[in-house]
Amino acid sequence: MQIFKGWKEFKAKPQAEKFQYFSHDKTIHHLIYAQQLTREFTGELFALADKIRDMAKTKKGMDSLQTLASDKRAMLFFVQPSTRTFLSFLNACHILGIKTSEIRDTSTSSEIKGESSEDTIRTFSSYVDLIIVRHAEEGFAEKSAWVLNQSGRPIPIINGGSGKDEHPTQALLDLYTINRSLGKIDSKKIAMVGDLKRGRTIRSLSQLLANYKGVEIFFAAPEQYQMKDDILEYLKKRGVPFSLTSDFESVIPKSDVIYCTRIQDEYDENGESKKIDYAKFHFEERHLAHLKKDAIIMHPFPRRLEIATAVDNDSRAKYWEQARNGMWIRAALMLKVLGREP
Amino acid sequence: MQIFKGWKEFKAKPQAEKFQYFSHDKTIHHLIYAQQLTREFTGELFALADKIRDMAKTKKGMDSLQTLASDKRAMLFFVQPSTRTFLSFLNACHILGIKTSEIRDTSTSSEIKGESSEDTIRTFSSYVDLIIVRHAEEGFAEKSAWVLNQSGRPIPIINGGSGKDEHPTQALLDLYTINRSLGKIDSKKIAMVGDLKRGRTIRSLSQLLANYKGVEIFFAAPEQYQMKDDILEYLKKRGVPFSLTSDFESVIPKSDVIYCTRIQDEYDENGESKKIDYAKFHFEERHLAHLKKDAIIMHPFPRRLEIATAVDNDSRAKYWEQARNGMWIRAALMLKVLGREP
């Protein structure tokens, strides 16, 4: 397919230099990278999400919310398998009265007739006012934003998870969950547990935590799957204290947040993760006794055995709320990029 | 996957003991089994469906109907092939202003990452106010209701067809069609025709007919596919007269309802149903002459050759209305479980 002029040069730029290109009127227009989420912008979204869920408690409030963006149409272009993120965005649209089109399977698409992805995204943009993209191809969301900025109809792009690296709205809902459950993020001690090397969720969240004061991070992982150096370097530079351990149990009593993750074995090359004793990184019922009274337990889902189901009904288990928080904070984000705050 | 505590014990209970667990404020909260549909509750639904379709006759009425549950969001979790039931529920949602999410293909789902079905259903429940489930796994809808009852967000589950045995809303629309076409169900003579052994529709309907007075049932089937003893025992116990025959033509003149069904050859083990002369259980154009003037002909669809297309435009052919009745009665059911009757 044809390569559009200028894309390669843009792609090669350092991330931070790109952010102004994704902005409009000093606020985020396209959300592509978690790093675009400043403390200030994130704080505004927290307040807006709180307001939305407050309105949503009554039928009158819900009916009123549905008028906020009732004239808008969004496309959910989700060609990488995903249920959670998809449903969360879809229902956030429903809450705001946004009408939705779904593309979930490229086998029903003209792409099979050999169209370029640039043409596809620009055509999609003809019909709607917002596109949420989830795509296996790294950089696809960024390219989409770039293509639309060249066009006469530069509608916002929200990255719903693109390739291995970026999933900014997951990081956003994680921050929102900590803030909402604990009242603030500053000064909290956060344990990240599991396959930290390959989990994009954890990588983004770790970076964003650097925007808050007095935060400390415990990375609890099997040696082979410890957090990578690039993130550790970043934290050092930002002055965020952290420690590495393979002894998960040791961090439980001192943490305000226990963030568990599954093993990312879809990235295994040779089934190598099966050799790991991952059970040592499971949160079991017996661990509840060692956990602070006001700490919280999080998980981005899907879960396998990382958290025992016996823990589910403990009031500190926040992973179900975490999923639902994603819906509210995404609604807030969409109102922001559409310029439709109440 | 992990088994939740208590599920196995619950599952093993006699059906009738479970019903109160599926109720809330003395009305149905989760509809899992056809047997939950009492004469009283069913009668209320009939009246409500009649009211809805009456309102739906004008644009003003339709716009008004759409406000009744405009703040509600439903999920159609249909991972077993189905078009009719799916469309019927979906359009019933549209009539009531309910916003809908569809999951029709687990290949686009996180389930492939190894999540338990309990986690899936509980996650889905985070985003919506009602889940309609159609699943190949027997007992899946029941398990879903059980899981949500354990959670902090026990939204209603409606069984849209689960495994081989249960499809309560089909039985409901069948009763509604008889009641609406004939004015009442009491005292009617109903012929059930075809593969009665393996058709869940017929099994459920037969049981529910026992709630009405003076009903008589004729089971007309090939010997190998006659109604099973469990249902016959049940009818005996409830005092419902019935007879068995393999001579379909003999029951036509004396029936108020002819309920035809196709051969359920998807349950064949060795193509054994191909040896049956099923043509003897087809309703042909020539049979119209022998049918009572005010009798009706029903079919749950899809149809193959069970009813000749020449019969379609006879005023006694009610199978198209039967399909549409499903939409109205499902709308009534959803208003009930959501507590939103006008």
Added chain:
Amino acid sequence: MQIFKGWKEFKAKPQAEKFQYFSHDKTIHHLIYAQQLTREFTGELFALADKIRDMAKTKKGMDSLQTLASDKRAMLFFVQPSTRTFLSFLNACHILGIKTSEIRDTSTSSEIKGESSEDTIRTFSSYVDLIIVRHAEEGFAEKSAWVLNQSGRPIPIINGGSGKDEHPTQALLDLYTINRSLGKIDSKKIAMVGDLKRGRTIRSLSQLLANYKGVEIFFAAPEQYQMKDDILEYLKKRGVPFSLTSDFESVIPKSDVIYCTRIQDEYDENGESKKIDYAKFHFEERHLAHLKKDAIIMHPFPRRLEIATAVDNDSRAKYWEQARNGMWIRAALMLKVLGREP
């Protein structure tokens, strides 16, 4: 499957004789063939589409548009791969407040249980007020209209592309794009470029252009893929001047419209189109200099290399607007067949 009485006889009739069967109250009820689109009806749609897009410029106008058909439900029965036409219709429905059901994959459908297509379409019609059909089977939309006309619920059918030959709403949006970009269609000189033999878009458009005065057509194609004689005969009979050439560049300076199309190699029997030098029928950046100042460039999409991306941002490139025009004109069409003009 059973064949319905009368269908074969109807199918065999000359096209023009069928049109009154697809009409109601002197206007189009079912849109099956491009040839149904008279100059008068098309002109009414142009005006209505202009009015809709004018209203759509404000939130108040959009909210008002959504009340026009808020009580209506449409089904998009798209079992042949298509994204563009699908999204265009879907979003047109959203603009008008029409609720939508989608069938995009027959593997989730009862059709696999052996139902006839007549039963399928009649069942679908039970739930909705309008069906838009895209199907690989030639004549499927026509058959659907015929079946519903036999039934007690003859809701409108719109052909969204059926088989190789008919795609009337594509022809409609092409005409609308010419009319909107150039102010009128009368007297315009139109170059059709590419695989004219096998492109249904071009065939329909050529026929409809005969409804306008003083139009002239240049068919620029590889010899093997020139326009077929049936269309040429039709144009002769209607008095439309045209010429055939394999020298694309020669027609550029004298055209008001350049309509480029891709090679339809899905209809190749043996990869024969690969032997063609199709590059001679590409519109390249250098051609812009030879194009009239107020001419326009069109393409029905998907595009491969027929138009260089360097041309995309030239003000004469109208193919993106063309896609979006499809949404507006389809909204106008649906209002017409539903009898809901503002």
